[in-house]
Amino acid sequence: MTQVACSHCHLKFDESVMIIEHKSEILYFCCKGCEGVYHLLKDEGLDSFYEKLGKQTLNPPVTLKDDLNRFDLEGFKNKYIKITEDGLNQVSLIIEGIHCSACVWLNEKVLHRTDGIIEASINYSNNKAKIIWDDDEIKLSHIIAKIRSIGYNAYPYDPSLQEEQSIKERNEYYTRILLAVFASMNIMWLAIAQYAGYFTGIEKEHKNILSIGQFILATPTLFYSGWVFFRGAYYGLKNHFVNMDLLVASGALLAYAYSVYAMLTQRGEVYFDSVTMIITFVLVGKYLEVLSKKRASDTLDKIIGTMPTEATIIQGNEKELISVENITIGNIIELKPGEKVAVDGILEVGSASFDESSLTGENEPIHKKSGDDILSGTICLSSVVRYKVTKRANDSLLYTITELLDDSITKKPKIEQLANSISGHFSLSILAISLLTFGGWYWINGSFESALIIAISVIVIACPCALGLATPMATLIGISRAASRGILFKESRMLETMAKSTLLALDKTGTITEGKPSVISFQTEEGFDPAMLLALVHSSNHPVSQSIEKYLHDNYSDMTIIDLANIKSIDAKGVRAEYDGNVLAGGNEALMKSLGISTAVTSEHALYIFALSDKVVAKVELQDKIKDQAKQIIGELTNQGMKVVMLTGDHKQSACNIAKQVGIEEVHHSLLPVDKAKHIDKFHKDGEIVVMAGDGINDAIALAKSDIAIAMGRGADIAIEVSDIVLLDDKLESLLNTFTISKRTFAAIRQNLGFSLLYNIITIPLAVLGYVTPMLAALSMSLSSLVVVANSSRIKLKSNIKENR
């Protein structure tokens, strides 16, 4: 059958399943939602959206639960809505479903056309929107409804938490860098003229003018762009701590002071170019760090934004909607299907299925009855239930997780503190040496000027450049190499920790295995008709049903399409339906038992039984498939000296079974999210440097606790957020590549550091002895930087050779 693209979302499906409309052209829609949005846009005259969309595909619009009135409640208003100076309302939203810039265009266009909306701007990179509106003309719930009507969804976040601060910080750095880059570029052509004059002769007057030009450019660079170093040095000194900032600041300041002196007295050379160069290079390095913080706060906002703000409590015979902060222990809360649980509790009345995928990563809904724990962040799926609150909002699971993540984003790892203390010692020694040099030469020579020049040479020649570049240059190349293979490092310093790691902890589902079950055995008996089973599994979107559907399509052809009647899905058991007077049932043993069908089968794997008119006609065994090459890769890692362990929430049998197949000896099973984190702590106590790879929210706390966290690209947002490294292609091979690239990069870093140390050992004594002028010092400093850059580029070549083999 031919596949056609949906006129709205552009996803391709079989022509037979499409809704077809014959207008001036033939229109195909994959669902009612797409059809609705398409006609809405056409009627509003916004169909140029499809031109802008090009070949991009969209997610088909989903029907959302009716929770619009929550946006007009007092609790919501106090938390998220701000009143602007003009007396208008302002809210910050995250828009879900934005794929491309055409989506941004459409949302803005629709919002601009809505009466009462005064301002609406959407940021494409992080999908965040700022909307200002007049509350007399339109309510926020209507604005959200408008966004939903065109197939997107929106939820609020509180920008004052992290975002405002990080945007401010980023823009401040940006301005400082722009100024520094501008000044360095311009100072260079003035400096080149002056250097040329140094060798070929230059009139004193001309030289003075060039010096003044450089002075004008260097002054704002040093005091405005370089302000961060002065600030850093000041705070360092205040806390009795000498840092790299102090070396940068003092080196630049001394070179500047001497240059001003040389310019005024018209004796000697000026070094304004060195001043701006030092500031610019080091500032750019610092800026990269600020950028990564901003990205991290974006995703945290997304998680907090989906947290419920209100819950319905039952008081006597009355229902009351109160804000989450006011819920106390012992309150009875009513949950309707589709609602997200706000606080933890114990189920009292009724039973329902819950979607716990946001916490456990398991897609299968979990059936809960009276007396079972209800966890915040999970979603009630099937019926109305009442539960008793056991924890206040601030102690509930969801809140605890977001707190932990907030901490992990703002906290600095041990390794960086170590790096700082090393550079601190280095800086202190250099400053001491230059001071001694100055004193020594002044004592020998009696000339203040020559003593100062020599002391500056010492600082400039040892200036952070080679040492400062040694690490970032190698990591930059290592990271870009990794990125081209789908391995994203969030921060460069992680390469170093990764290379030193000793223990790898792996989650099972989704990391070692594919994360979805696949058919491993398929037994049929007399009377089996694949078309009937296909129709039955097609009616359910449970992962087990989907795998069986895929299996049937792969193994049977010419199956006629049949329509089932009275399809009924039975919670956590399976599906029952009727066809031609026969009763069809498909599901687990519990379903068969409840229907009074005897099965008499046992299996260590998940079992799906298909019965036709009370007779079992097919038995399907399913198992989560292990990823390709898992065994080889884990073997290779063990050979490289890594200790590999498995941490899983799954039960013992299944965990040990998989571990045996891939060759992992140490297995910790049946773990809750917090238990996984405890194991990581234990590994730390044993002195291990821990790398953890996982994909679900159940791994999030453990990921945040480990030294290096690796998330699978298809994992939950939250897992990706706390991770330091993301593997986009989900392959275990990438995990191995991550180790290889880290180790190579770290080797290059060590060579670079070794070189710059050697360079300093040779050049600093020369400078101390007065053989080096500041200009020569600046030149050799640049040359040493070049050596470091050249050595770092070798990482690329080396990996290429190996890959081509």
Next chain:
Amino acid sequence: MSSSIMAMMIGISTFLGALGLAALIWGVRTGQFDDESKFIDGARFDGEDELRDAIKMDEKKKKAQEKVKKAKAAKEKNYMPPD
């Protein structure tokens, strides 16, 4: 080349460059580069329609501000102390 001409050349070129820098910094400070992809897509998507929209939004904003001002003034005018 006389020194005064050289000084003037350096001065003017630096000044013009600084003007450009100031404009760029103004753009950064007012959030025009916050969304890099949107900035680039502006060239692809912005047409007469978008310009008209922008003017309309501006008018809407002015109207809303006036309305709020009027409401405030009316409130002050009709102010009565509580009994």
